[in-house]
Amino acid sequence: MADKYKIIGPVYDFLSTIYSGRQIHKCKTAMNIDLKADDKILFAGVGHGRDAIDAAEKGAQVTVVDLSATMLKNVEKNLKDKNFKHPIRLVHSDILEFDEVGEYDQVVANFFLNVFPEDFMATVMKHLGTLVKADGHFVIGDFHYPTGNVLTKAFQNAYWYIAVGIFTIFAKNAFHKIYNYPQHLENMGFSIEKKQSFNVLLIPSLWSMKASRKQVTKPQQKDVA
Numbered sequence: 019m020a021d022k023y024k025i026i027g028p029v030y031d032f033l034s035t036i037y038s039g040r041q042i043h044k045c046k047t048a049m050n051i052d053l054k055a056d057d058k059i060l061f062a063g064v065g066h067g068r069d070a071i072d073a074a075e076k077g078a079q080v081t082v083v084d085l086s087a088t089m090l091k092n093v094e095k096n097l098k099d100k101n102f103k104h105p106i107r108l109v110h111s112d113i114l115e116f117d118e119v120g121e122y123d124q125v126v127a128n129f130f131l132n133v134f135p136e137d138f139m140a141t142v143m144k145h146l147g148t149l150v151k152a153d154g155h156f157v158i159g160d161f162h163y164p165t166g167n168v169l170t171k172a173f174q175n176a177y178w179y180i181a182v183g184i185f186t187i188f189a190k191n192a193f194h195k196i197y198n199y200p201q202h203l204e205n206m207g208f209s210i211e212k213k214q215s216f217n218v219l220l221i222p223s224l225w226s227m228k229a230s231r232k233q234v235t236k237p238q239q240k241d242v243a
């Protein structure tokens with residue numbers, strides 16, 4: 019299996035720090051805050067895994083999946099000399115072949131879904147949804163969908179297109195507009211419980227959201243006299 023992150027993988031976290039200060043890291047760890055010890059959490063397309071390490075430090079049972087051996091090597095490097103209640107489980111796999119259906123309290127897709135063209139992204143999102151327990155959560159951290167006035171939207175788009183341009187060249191990621199993840203989650207039958215934005219140069223440029231399955235309320239039966 020070709021490793022698309024062979025070139026850019028080793029410097030991935032360095033680039034994200036240059037590009038956002040600590041904002042990308044804050045975005046990726048924001049929804050770890052509600053984790054409880056022993057919760058089962060999955061990080062799909064984990065990259066260097068600092069968000070997964072943050073979850074393991076909270077006592078969660080963490081599984082990480084990535085298709086890139088380069089990225090997983092960087093997770094291993096970051097794990098050196100770290101001890102947790104539950105050791106992090108590393109899985110080298112295409113996420114679509116990872117089928118632990120209904121096993122996870124929280125499934126996290128941080129800056130992962132944006133690597134795919136939109137139709138395929140929706141397929142991956144649906145697959146990730148199946149891995150979430152009935153009462154579990156689906157977390158997405160990514161570039162902020164353009165909102166606000168013309169200047170704000172122009173900045174949000176520019177911030178995204180510079181990043182996607184670099185990753186299209188060096189990792190063959192799909193080149194596309196910013197996805198509306200809340201809309202996709204709603205379409206899949208999830209509702210957003212919590213959303214947090216992260217500013218770059220005072221403009222909301224990244225966001226993290228946590229969603230759970232919509233409660234289906236049964237229609238009330240009327241008593242027939």
Ligand SMILES: C[S@@+](CC[C@H](N)C(=O)[O-])C[C@H]1O[C@@H](n2cnc3c(N)ncnc32)[C@H](O)[C@@H]1O
Nearest residue numbers: 063064065084085086089111112113128129130
């Ligand atoms: C843009 S990086 C995001 C990394 C990390 N989640 C972060 O926020 O820094 C996308 C990651 O998804 C992984 N990836 C791409 N396609 C994948 C697939 N089909 N299955 C599993 N991982 C995949 C890449 O190897 C890469 O590590």
